[in-house]
Amino acid sequence: xxxxxxxRLRGPNVYLSRPAVVxxxxxxxxxxxxxxxxxxxxxRLLRALPGLAEHHCAAGTPGGFVSRLRGGxxxxxxxxxxxxxxxxxxxxxxxxxxTVGTEEAGVxxxxxxxxxxxxxxxxxxxxxxxxxxxxxxxxxxGAGPAAGQLAARLAGLAxxxxxxxxxxxxxSIIAAARRRGIxxxxxxxxxxxRLGWGHRRRMxxxxxxxxxxxxxxxxxxxxxxxxxLLDEAGIPVAPxxxxxxEAEAIRLLGELGGPVVVKPRNGRHGRGVTLHLTTPxxxxxxxxxxxxxxxxxxxxxxRDYRVLVVAGEVVAVAERVAAHVTGDGRSTITALxxxxxxxxxxxxxxxxxxxxxxxxETVRGVLARDGRTPESVPADGEVVRLRDTANLSTGxxxxxxxxxxxxxxxxxxRRVAALLGLDIAGIDLRLPDAGAPVPPGGxxxxxxxxxxxxxxGLRMHLAPVEGRARDVGDAIVRAMFPGGSDGRVPAxxxxxxxxxxxxxxxxxxxxxxxxxxxxTATTDGVTIDxxxxxxxxxxxxxxxxMVLGDPQVEVAVLETARGGLLRRGLGYxxxxxxxxxxxxxxxxxxxGLTSIEELAHVKAVVAERVRDGGTLVLNADDPWVRxxxxxxxxxxxxxxxxxxxxxxxxxVLTEHLARGGAAYVLHDGWLVQATGARRxxxxxxxxxxxAYGGAALHVAANTLAAIAAAxxxxxxxxRLADRLAEFDPATGNPGRGTLFRxxxxxxxxxxxxxxxxxxxxxxxxxxxxGPERCVAAxxxxxxxRADLLAASAQVLADGLTRVVLYEDEDRRGREPGxxxxxxxxxxxxxxxxxxxxxxxxxxxxxxxxxxxxxxxEVVLVIYESWGPMRSYLTGLGAVPAGTVPVTAGRxxxxxxxxxxxxxxxxxxxxxPARG
Numbered sequence: 009x010x011x012x013x014x015x016r017l018r019g020p021n022v023y024l025s026r027p028a029v030v031x032x033x034x035x036x037x038x039x040x041x042x043x044x045x046x047x048x049x050x051x052r053l054l055r056a057l058p059g060l061a062e063h064h065c066a067a068g069t070p071g072g073f074v075s076r077l078r079g080g081x082x083x084x085x086x087x088x089x090x091x092x093x094x095x096x097x098x099x100x101x102x103x104x105x106x107t108v109g110t111e112e113a114g115v116x117x118x119x120x121x122x123x124x125x126x127x128x129x130x131x132x133x134x135x136x137x138x139x140x141x142x143x144x145x146x147x148x149x150g151a152g153p154a155a156g157q158l159a160a161r162l163a164g165l166a167x168x169x170x171x172x173x174x175x176x177x178x179x180s181i182i183a184a185a186r187r188r189g190i191x192x193x194x195x196x197x198x199x200x201x202r203l204g205w206g207h208r209r210r211m212x213x214x215x216x217x218x219x220x221x222x223x224x225x226x227x228x229x230x231x232x233x234x235x236x237l238l239d240e241a242g243i244p245v246a247p248x249x250x251x252x253x254e255a256e257a258i259r260l261l262g263e264l265g266g267p268v269v270v271k272p273r274n275g276r277h278g279r280g281v282t283l284h285l286t287t288p289x290x291x292x293x294x295x296x297x298x299x300x301x302x303x304x305x306x307x308x309x310x311r312d313y314r315v316l317v318v319a320g321e322v323v324a325v326a327e328r329v330a331a332h333v334t335g336d337g338r339s340t341i342t343a344l345x346x347x348x349x350x351x352x353x354x355x356x357x358x359x360x361x362x363x364x365x366x367x368x369e370t371v372r373g374v375l376a377r378d379g380r381t382p383e384s385v386p387a388d389g390e391v392v393r394l395r396d397t398a399n400l401s402t403g404x405x406x407x408x409x410x411x412x413x414x415x416x417x418x419x420x421x422r423r424v425a426a427l428l429g430l431d432i433a434g435i436d437l438r439l440p441d442a443g444a445p446v447p448p449g450g451x452x453x454x455x456x457x458x459x460x461x462x463x464x465g466l467r468m469h470l471a472p473v474e475g476r477a478r479d480v481g482d483a484i485v486r487a488m489f490p491g492g493s494d495g496r497v498p499a500x501x502x503x504x505x506x507x508x509x510x511x512x513x514x515x516x517x518x519x520x521x522x523x524x525x526x527x528t529a530t531t532d533g534v535t536i537d538x539x540x541x542x543x544x545x546x547x548x549x550x551x552x553x554m555v556l557g558d559p560q561v562e563v564a565v566l567e568t569a570r571g572g573l574l575r576r577g578l579g580y581x582x583x584x585x586x587x588x589x590x591x592x593x594x595x596x597x598x599x600g601l602t603s604i605e606e607l608a609h610v611k612a613v614v615a616e617r618v619r620d621g622g623t624l625v626l627n628a629d630d631p632w633v634r635x636x637x638x639x640x641x642x643x644x645x646x647x648x649x650x651x652x653x654x655x656x657x658x659x660v661l662t663e664h665l666a667r668g669g670a671a672y673v674l675h676d677g678w679l680v681q682a683t684g685a686r687r688x689x690x691x692x693x694x695x696x697x698x699a700y701g702g703a704a705l706h707v708a709a710n711t712l713a714a715i716a717a718a719x720x721x722x723x724x725x726x727r728l729a730d731r732l733a734e735f736d737p738a739t740g741n742p743g744r745g746t747l748f749r750x751x752x753x754x755x756x757x758x759x760x761x762x763x764x765x766x767x768x769x770x771x772x773x774x775x776x777x778g779p780e781r782c783v784a785a786x787x788x789x790x791x792x793r794a795d796l797l798a799a800s801a802q803v804l805a806d807g808l809t810r811v812v813l814y815e816d817e818d819r820r821g822r823e824p825g826x827x828x829x830x831x832x833x834x835x836x837x838x839x840x841x842x843x844x845x846x847x848x849x850x851x852x853x854x855x856x857x858x859x860x861x862x863x864x865e866v867v868l869v870i871y872e873s874w875g876p877m878r879s880y881l882t883g884l885g886a887v888p889a890g891t892v893p894v895t896a897g898r899x900x901x902x903x904x905x906x907x908x909x910x911x912x913x914x915x916x917x918x919x920p921a922r923g
Contacts, residue, residue, distance in 0.1 A: 246456060326469055650669070
């Protein structure tokens with residue numbers, strides 16, 4: 009049993025509304041073997057992982073999985089549950105899992121939930137599943153893991169998960185944002201997170217935001233500059249100065265008098281700070297240990313306090329207590345430290361709310377000062393201080409005193425943050441009591457500010473050992489997103505089998521009319537405010553995140569394809585508008601899809617992730633699209649449902665309108681907005697660019713879908729006709745029904761590559777040129793199933809008498825000539841008298857098709873890649889013909905378009921008019 013591949017679904021997906029991993033698992037010698045076939049397996053497995061007894065499995069109650077084990081289940085399923093249990097044992101809270109078979113015997117896909125903010129690049133899921141497989145193999149072999157082996161492996165996995173996890177500060181900000189409905193995207197395995205979308209997005213790195221002053225950070229990072237700046241502003245600070253040499257440090261001791269503190273001029277987390285220094289020798293040793301510039305300050309008496317200021321307001325105050333232990337009269341200091349470190353709240357670094365205490369030279373020195381060693385045994389109740397500094401990063405603890413702080417302390421701290429220009433500041437003070445006024449600066453300072461932190465840790469406020477926890481993450485999020493903003497920009501998600509790229513581009517065009525900056529992701533790339541920034545198939549989650557993360561974007565329009573959704577999940581959590589254009593047979597046999605029903609299940613994710621109160625735009629003419637409203641997770645009752653249709657008599661449409669619903673429909677040649685009994689004509693189909701005088705009915709469907717999406721986001725109906733007229737398909741929707749002229753022959757270039765799309769395209773050509781005047785140069789993708797290629801071939805044979813066949817440069821796993829041969833055989837079987845010619849590549853195919861075409865005829869060109877095809881046609885001298893709207897008359901046109909409109913379309917394409 010081994011893992012063949014593992015991929016991360018970073019967003020909502022066909023299995024879950026949250027991230028998951030999909031592991032392809034090959035059972036090998038365990039293929040076909042069930043747990044009931046292996047004597048004692050269930051009992052041995054439960055001894056190794058007793059928590060499995062509580063797993064529900066399909067039964068829905070505790071013990072359900074054990075029943076499956078005893079009744080017999082395959083070992084991929086066992087590995088899934090073992091992995092989930094191991095996740096729980098290391099504190100990684102996941103519960104969902106599923107194992108599904110593939111078309112190959114003994115190969116399964118194991119799907120498991122991931123923590124929502126786990127890095128997409130985290131190795132933890134793979135390591136956990138590997139550990140689960142190893143354990144199951146050991147149990148299958150007759151024995152569980154050796155004593156201590158599992159515990160050691162779990163400890164390693166827990167440490168890995170802890171390193172990959174966000175720290176408490178970042179975690180609190182993420183949690184606060186999610187409660188507000190603000191989208192959160194973590195950047196790799198760092199603490200850098202993006203909150204919100206588009207022009208409303210903000211960035212945070214722990215307790216630093218994109219508005220944190222770089223000057224303020226630099227000032228706070230230089231303790232000498234900070235002290236001088238505050239002193240000159242009248243803030244009480246400890247007297248002191250900077251020392252670049254040992255002699256300067258000793259001189260400052262003489263000037264200030266002891267005790268003094270020596271600390272790095274630039275340092276964090278209390279590292280290198282030494283207190284209680286009274287002799288030149290001690291100061292010299294402390295300075296040498298720093299190994300660079302230092303600050304020497306008079307040590308102030310009192311307690312250590314940390315005040316957190318966010319956006320000019322004090323939001324939390326904690327008294328910090330240095331690392332210490334309390335004796336019991338029996339245990340050594342070392343044993344007492346071990347007992348304190350056993351607290352599950354303590355970890356290494358900053359991953360948990362408290363840090364483990366480490367016995368190092370600093371601890372030994374503090375103990376030696378009091379005549380102790382780590383092996384000393386303190387009296388019962390005796391508190392033994394282990395460090396002088398009170399940083400949590402060195403094992404200290406905190407006590408919340410926010411409600412006891414004197415207004416004078418609050419006033420000083422607000423001034424300090426303002427003086428440094430910091431939106432978030434952690435201000436360290438030494439005071440006799442935070443509940444009393446602070447003596448003013450000047451003279452002999454006995455209390456005051458000792459440090460300012462530009463990226464303060466939040467742990468001491470989030471989980472104090474004593475007192476009330478403060479939700480400081482929420483305070484930071486409120487400052488970043490005032491007024492209850494959710495940080496979102498409107499988002500439209502568009503999916504379907506055919507037409508989704510066109511609908512995406514047209515929707516973006518309609519929404520950008522009033523100066524709105526629109527970001528789009530389509531099959532051909534990513535565009536921001538009308539400028540292409542990436543040329544690629546950009547229909548997956550990474551491209552969606554590129555659009556949503558761009559600070560220029562005010563509206564996002566995202567083409568969402570089956571492949572990206574299945575392989576990586578969605579790139580967003582919710583959309584405001586979801587559009588499903590149609591669902592027809594395509595891509596079957598890929599990514600585990602075997603039927604249109606399964607394809608509909610994938611497309612349904614886009615419908616399911618329309619937010620409550622959002623708009624779902626559906627094709628009333630497509631039976632599979634209509635079926636989506638019956639799915640429980642679509643919850644059409646919580647969304648605004650809008651239909652579009654080419655048939656005003658469609659029963660779904662008429663029933664919906666009778667209930668007062670909204671729809672967009674082609675009626676008597678007009679694109680019409682319908683609401684209840686009201687009808688508002690928007691524009692004539694014949695005047696829509698790319699509609700070929702009304703002959704291209706698929707353009708009507710795409711335009712209706714785009715209008716519905718744009719109207720859902722507030723586009724004004726009176727502007728739609730003008731915006732549509734301004735749309736140039738040649739530049740705004742290149743490669744989709746794009747018309748070229750080469751001498752007296754037309755070339756109609758399109759991306760149709762499945763039976764439904766080819767049939768729609770041929771219907772348009774027949775209506776404009778006539779079925780006997782069409783030639784085609786056709787390629788079909790090699791990753792389509794043989795029956796789909798055959799169906800496409802039959803459509804071509806029914807609609808054409810002359811065809812040139814060529815193959816994609818990327819044959820997608822097929823042998824040379826295999827696809828063209830299959831298509832040719834099917835076409836000839838369907839239409840024996842057909843003229844079918846093979847060509848070597850698209851250049852040869854276009855040349856041969858032009859040779860077959862007579863003057864006034866049209867060549868349908870189906871391409872693999874738009875850029876090379878466009879360049880080749882331009883090189884031949886072909887020029888874009890454009891699609892001039894029909895101008896004859898203003899009377900409403902019936903649907904389908906009447907002869908008069910077709911006559912105009914013929915004239916536009918250079919054909920003789922026919923009666």
